[in-house]
Amino acid sequence: MLAMVEPAMTELYLDDFAAEQVYQLGEYTFSKDEILRFANDFDPQPFHIDEAAAAQSNYGGLIASGWHTGSVFMRLLVDGLLHKCAGMGSPGVDEMRWLAPVRPGDTLSARLEVDEVRPSKSKNDRGFVITRGVMTNQDGAEVFSLKAPFMLRRRDAH
């Protein structure tokens, strides 16, 4: 199991990232069941868990929790890019925007844009990739954006 520490598939280090790169991360379709399950666990507001109440709300129908949308973006990021990176986690999110409702049956496509690569000032084995994530729906509308740093190991520290 120790082989998992540095996955054999690690291909990308801090050194491999550069401003203006764009990574396509794949897509995900939100089912009503998954929207209801996530919201019942983590965000049980009426417009996320109750179809009748949601229909009467200003959203006009059931919508996914923004935390569900963000978590799905994270899954697409891991599957589409991070799984092959020497990732070391993240200190947080600089900005997250829920730009339009995500409804049952919507298919979101995710991409990650690199804004900046910033080597750590205190630890020379790592640094941050400053990114902007975006998800668009099947109609091409941007429904989600995220600005976040991710910590990666440098290749020569490997």
Add this chain to the structure above:
Amino acid sequence: MLAMVEPAMTELYLDDFAAEQVYQLGEYTFSKDEILRFANDFDPQPFHIDEAAAAQSNYGGLIASGWHTGSVFMRLLVDGLLHKCAGMGSPGVDEMRWLAPVRPGDTLSARLEVDEVRPSKSKNDRGFVITRGVMTNQDGAEVFSLKAPFMLRRRDAH
């Protein structure tokens, strides 16, 4: 079911919030099973899903996904405050910080501080409560912070 549109328990409107209020939101204990389940669904990085790999990582053991931590904060916010508010959703998050690892067995206590109350300029039936959320662990260490606006209906629009 239409009674759900404006829950009978709605007690708090935009008018009831003011800067410097602090709401205690309760606490939540993270189990290893829940950490693994969330991470397998949404954030399958080695230090979130693989105990052996996590032990060898810079975190020294399994830690919860930051998206799990954020989602648990949201649940505590709904249960502890939002369920009795005339809530209309949120445009997003202005900042989220994962300040220290959350590990299996950790119990986090959440609170919400009101920074500002800002009536909508375009729609006079609503406005935003600008908040700062914080979670501390059983040792009193701040492990999570969030800056976010929440949209609420005004009482006189009811």
